[in-house]
Structures are given as C-alpha cells and as structure tokens.
Amino acid sequence: MSILEELKWRGLVADCTDETELTKKISAPITLYCGFDPTADSLHVGNLVPLLALRRFQLLGHFPIAVAGGATGSIGDPSGKTQERQLLTKEILDRNIASVKVQLAKLLDFETKKNPARLVDNASWTQNISYLDFLRDIGKHFSVNQMVAKESVRARMEDREVGISYTEFSYMLLQAFDFMVLARDQNCELQIGGSDQWGNITAGIDLCRKKLGKTVFGLTLPLITNADGTKFGKTEAGAIWLDPKRTSVYKFYQFWINTDDRDVIRYLKFFTFLSREEIESLEKQHTENPGARIAHKALAKEVCHLIHGDNATVGVMLASDVLFGGSVEKISEEDFNEIAGEVPTKEIEKSKLDGAGIPLVELLVHAGLCQSKGQARKDIEGGGVNINNVREASATRSVTSNDLLFGKHILLRKGKKNYVVVTARRNGAA
RNA sequence: GGUAGGUUACCCAAGUGGCCAACGGGGGCAGACUGUAAAUCUGCUGGCUUACGCCUUCAAUGGUUCGAAUCCAUUACCUACCA
Numbered sequence: 001m002s003i004l005e006e007l008k009w010r011g012l013v014a015d016c017t018d019e020t021e022l023t024k025k026i027s028a029p030i031t032l033y034c035g036f037d038p039t040a041d042s043l044h045v046g047n048l049v050p051l052l053a054l055r056r057f058q059l060l061g062h063f064p065i066a067v068a069g070g071a072t073g074s075i076g077d078p079s080g081k082t083q084e085r086q087l088l089t090k091e092i093l094d095r096n097i098a099s100v101k102v103q104l105a106k107l108l109d110f111e112t113k114k115n116p117a118r119l120v121d122n123a124s125w126t127q128n129i130s131y132l133d134f135l136r137d138i139g140k141h142f143s144v145n146q147m148v149a150k151e152s153v154r155a156r157m158e159d160r161e162v163g164i165s166y167t168e169f170s171y172m173l174l175q176a177f178d179f180m181v182l183a184r185d186q187n188c189e190l191q192i193g194g195s196d197q198w199g200n201i202t203a204g205i206d207l208c209r210k211k212l213g214k215t216v217f218g219l220t221l222p223l224i225t226n227a228d229g230t231k232f233g234k235t236e237a238g239a240i241w242l243d244p245k246r247t248s249v250y251k252f253y254q255f256w257i258n259t260d261d262r263d264v265i266r267y268l269k270f271f272t273f274l275s276r277e278e279i280e281s282l283e284k285q286h287t288e289n290p291g292a293r294i295a296h297k298a299l300a301k302e303v304c305h306l307i308h309g310d311n312a313t314v315g316v317m318l319a320s321d322v323l324f325g326g327s328v329e330k331i332s333e334e335d336f337n338e339i340a341g342e343v344p345t346k347e348i349e350k351s352k353l354d355g356a357g358i359p360l361v362e363l364l365v366h367a368g369l370c371q372s373k374g375q376a377r378k379d380i381e382g383g384g385v386n387i388n389n390v391r392e393a394s395a396t397r398s399v400t401s402n403d404l405l406f407g408k409h410i411l412l413r414k415g416k417k418n419y420v421v422v423t424a425r426r427n428g429a430a
Numbered sequence: 431g432g433u434a435g436g437u438u439a440c441c442c443a444a445g446u447g448g449c450c451a452a453c454g455g456g457g458g459c460a461g462a463c464u465g466u467a468a469a470u471c472u473g474c475u476g477g478c479u480u481a482c483g484c485c486u487u488c489a490a491u492g493g494u495u496c497g498a499a500u501c502c503a504u505u506a507c508c509u510a511c512c513a
Binding site for chain 1: 457458459460461462464465466467468473474475476477478479480
C-alpha cells in the first residue's frame with residue numbers, strides 16, 4: 001500500500017495538490033517536511049497527527065524532516081487564530097525549542113541507515129539573512145493582493161476589532177521561505193501540515209516554482225473534531241500535553257479511554273499504527289459490544305505506549321484496571337502501592353490524622369478534588385464523595401488513622417472517575 | 431470631534447431604588463440510568479459557616495439615600511450614527 005492510500009484509508013488527507021502527479025512522485029522515496037512551532041515547552045495531542053504522519057511516511061521508506069520553528073515561532077502564525085498573539089521572549093522560545101526538539105526526536109527514527117529522519121531549526125537559515133535581502137529576494141515574489149485573499153489573513157482583516165499586525169502578516173513568507181530552502185538544499189518535495197496550513201503551504205509551493213523553477217507538493221491533514229462538536233485535545237482543565245510533567249501519564253491514558261464511542265474508530269486510524277486488519281477487527285468488536293470498550297482500551301494503550309513507553313503504560317493500565325475494575329475493596333496492598341504512584345497522589349502529615357483527625361471537607365480541598373470547603377460540603381451532600389470506595393454522606397465527618405488502608409493510604413473519589421490517593425507520611429519526613 | 435447606547439458571575443443575557451448573591455440559557459460539577467459511553471431526568475454552580483447567619487461582588491472612583499447593580503458626577507473601554 002502506498003503512503004497516499006494508507007493516509008486516505010485512515011481519513012488523513014484533507015487536501016492535496018496535484019494528486020496524480022504526487023502519486024507518481026511518491027512511488028519512489030521522497031523527502032518531505034513538517035514544521036512545529038515551539039509555542040509552548042511541550043507538544044500536545046493536537047500536534048500528534050502531523051507528527052505521526054511524518055512517521056508514517058518514514059515507515060514506508062520516505063525521508064522525513066521535522067522542522068522546529070525557531071524563526072517562525074518567534075513571529076506567530078495567524079492561521080486559525082482570531083487574536084494577535086503575544087510574542088514569546090527569546091528565553092522562553094529557546095527553552096521551548098529545546099524541549100520540543102526532544103519530543104520530536106522521540107517519535108522519529110534518526111538511527112536507521114536507510115531513511116533516517118532529520119531535525120532542523122528554521123532559525124539556522126533565517127537568522128543571518130538581512131531584512132533588505134529578504135525583501136528583495138523573497139518579498140518580491142509575493143503579491144499582497146494574493147496574501148490578503150488567504151483565509152488566515154482575510155479573517156483577521158475583516159475583524160476590525162483585532163486586526164493583524166505586519167509581523168503576523170509576514171508569517172506566510174517565512175514559512176514559504178522554509179519550504180524553498182528545504183527544496184533547494186535538501187531536495188524536499190512535499191510539505192505536510194494541518195488543514196489550517198494550506199495557505200502557508202501553497203505560498204511555499206508558489207515560491208519554489210518562481211524561485212527554483214521546481215514543482216513541489218503540499219498535503220494537509222484534517223482538523224480533528226470530536227463528535228460532540230467540542231475541540232479535540234482540550235479538556236476543562238486545559239490541553240492534553242505530551243510532557244508527563246504537564247499531563248500525567250495517568251491523565252493521558254484516561255483522556256484516550258474517555259473517547260466518545262462515535263470517535264474511537266476514527267481515532268484509532270488517526271493516532272495509532274495498528275494495521276487495517278487490526279483496526280477493522282476492533283471496529284467489529286466495538287460495534288458488537290460497545291460496552292466492553294475494547295477499542296477504547298486499544299486506543300489508549302497504543303497512544304500511551306507511543307508517547308510514554310512500555311513501563312509507564314503498563315503502570316497506568318494496571319492502575320486504571322484496578323480503580324475502574326469494580327472491586328477496589330479487594331485490592332491487594334501490593335497493587336495499591338503500585339498504583340499509588342500512578343494516580344494523582346497527595347501527601348498529608350500523619351499526625352493530622354491522630355485523635356479527631358482532619359475534617360473530610362478540608363481533606364478534599366487539600367487533595368485538590370474540591371475548590372472550596374463549601375463546594376466540598378455540597379459534593380458530599382450530593383452523594384458524590386467516596387472514601388476508600390464507600391460513599392460518605394456526612395459533611396461533618398472527619399478522617400482519622402482508622403481510615404488508612406494498609407496503614408498508609410486513603411483513596412478519595414469524587415464523582416465517578418476522579419481519584420486521588422492521599423498518602424500519610426511521618427512528620428518531618430520530606 | 432458631535433450625538434445616542436452599552437459595560438452584570440466562566441460565556442450569553444435579564445434586572446432600572448428595598449422582595450438581589452442577582453431571572454433565564456449555555457458550559458461545568460455531582461446524582462439516577464449505564465459501559466469510566468451517548469441521550470434523558472434531577473440537584474448544585476461567589477466565599478466562610480453544622481445551622482441562624484455573616485462577608486465580598488453587577489467596569490473604576492466618588493456622591494445622593496435609612497437603603498444602590500439600579501439615581502447623580504467623573505474616568506476608562508466598547509457599539510452605532512453623524513463629521
């Protein structure tokens with residue numbers, strides 16, 4: 001199966017330039033690139049689709065280049081944004097690039113002899129070019145009339161409230177310049193990106209033709225949407241990040257497990273490397289018995305494995321199985337200690353549990369499950385709070401050492417799926 | 431620059447002197463039903479309090495009043511029409 005067929009089957013082609021030509025081109029290995037702007041110190045699940053697409057190309061023998069946007073990131077892409085962006089400081093940008101590079105490196109293969117991936121920073125060729133040279137060599141090839149017509153710019157021009165700065169307006173030129181440099185120096189012939197990148201990509205294609213007389217291609221990946229109309233990858237608490245320091249592995253796993261039924265098969269295609277046969281088999285099982293959630297589990301396991309590796313995945317799977325398996329009462333001490341590190345955990349000084357103990361409402365706030373004591377009280381009265389998986393209806397209840405499991409832990413739950421393990425530690429211990 | 435109108439909680443939006451911590455909708459949280467779904471139904475949704483209640487909020491500041499989101503003045507921002 002060619003890469004194009006593969007992507008199409010997965011529903012990963014939103015748009016594509018000259019498909020017939022590209023199909024011919026792609027029958028032999030080609031070099032392609034995708035850019036990632038370091039807007040934060042971690043990528044999030046929304047970046048995953050293009051990143052995994054690069055890898056899909058690599059697996060089928062093509063040469064992927066991941067471009068870290070040191071230059072473009074310092075400008076800010078107006079695509080898909082309704083507001084002018086705050087520019088990042090140089091220090092933040094440097095830090096972001098460093099961490100994003102590490103994440104990019106993890107998902108591509110740089111070691112293989114056959115078609116190793118490359119990672120470059122577009123600052124390396126943008127930094128030393130002078131403004132005048134850029135205007136003369138690159139700017140001359142762009143018509144403002146055309147630029148203004150591009151969706152990303154037009155949307156902002158029509159909104160008199162926010163407008164668009166000259167800086168962001170110029171973003172397109174920088175990205176087009178990237179494509180041209182890569183086409184010229186690395187023989188890169190294809191750029192991929194999210195569907196909001198279409199305008200930037202075609203700008204690059206035009207530039208390559210004018211400047212190099214070369215025909216290059218563009219392919220965009222669809223914007224992922226949830227079946228309920230909400231934005232993919234965002235929860236109330238914020239984005240789901242790839243960095244476990246920002247989004248714990250447990251939360252990451254839970255995010256995928258909680259995928260809407262209607263989305264799960266699509267997401268298996270988007271986010272995993274499972275084969276067509278495997279996914280079709282999962283789809284069959286899912287349709288026959290959605291309650292078993294086999295597809296959800298496969299999705300969560302695969303993506304978690306991809307991002308966080310084997311050990312972490314095994315850990316959170318165990319934790320999730322135990323907590324949601326139905327029989328938390330019968331949990332063994334060994335298992336409990338195992339999962340204590342996986343689910344959100346808070347410590348408390350053991351002495352606070354002595355005697356009368358600590359009011360439950362305070363403990364809930366301390367554990368971060370409730371925003372305020374008043375809210376905690378309401379949650380308890382509404383029947384939403386469980387201690388060691390036993391519903392607690394009394395808002396005046398205190399928690400004491402008697403509630404400790406294995407003399408060490410208290411399992412708090414708010415609602416159906418918000419668990420926190422509170423671990424008692426001896427006074428003075430760190 | 432002129433004139434008219436606006437600024438209310440996470441968002442939209444009612445309220446034009448006391449019955450206002452403030453109608454309604456959305457979102458969120460929780461409960462029931464389930465499968466850690468979806469849909470539906472129910473409760474909650476400023477803080478403190480076991481509770482009576484207390485405290486802080488209706489753009490900002492100052493004022494009138496026994497009493498202000500509501501009236502007056504000033505400031506800031508926004509919208510529309512005119513220049």
